[in-house]
Amino acid sequence: MKHKYWLSFCLTAAAQPTLADCGPDEGTCEIASGAYHIELPEADNPPLVVFLHGYGGSGSGTMNNRSMVEPLLARGYAVMAPEGLERPDRGGIQSWNFYPGFGERDETAFLSEAVDDAAERFGIDGERVVLGGFSAGGFMVNYLACDAPETFSAYVPVSGGFWRPHPESCAGPIRMFHTHGWIDNVVPLEGRLLGGGRFHQGDIFAGLEIWREANGCVDTKPSGFSTTGQFMRRNWMGCAEGSALEFALFPGGHTVPSGWADMMLDWYEGLPGG
Incomplete structure (x- = not known):
């Protein structure tokens, strides 16, 4: 399938002067609170x-991960890769403001603004937006879902959970599909x-307990187990209406694994309203 970039839809600087930096060279859309890249399906x-993206990554780097982006486009989904905050204390490395001292930007407001901008510019369906992220981006997904679960229709973090101290509780219900590598040594399942010693990554399974509580699940025991290729999956059902929680473990390390995009979309499209 051929894919078309946002360029064919981009408004002129005269019509939208605040978006004048949406130029053809970098494919970057500037908004008041940051920037994003986007690619559209036909x-x-x-x-x-x-x-x-993860710590030290970039939105443009995310778009270069074609093994993840291409399957999403082929399934008819637009793909957006926002740019994280530059941290002057770390030489301009980009990351996300999910922990005190990591930045001042309201990331929920920034991401909401980016989606609204894409909906206006490119006709994105603003009611069917899935928020995912890798590593630090996955941590950001969890914290945003904890504080404002109604912001997006589903949450799909990869290799990122909470930091200690874990949140005492999260708002809910949510629809979440968490994916993690068995031998991840950057964000180990138990944390590090x-x-x-100033920071302590949290335990992924402790995070799943927080999400079961947010979803009002009556039992800690998974409702079902399955496998999809290399992925070993478990889910919790019989929880609050409109909620969904699933965990997929794969044998690799700290990466977005091959096959993740299609597996995640199969899960999302199987949800009510997905």
């Missing part, structure tokens, strides 16, 4: 997957200490 009013 479909009208497409749903959208917003994917947040960073910064000489």
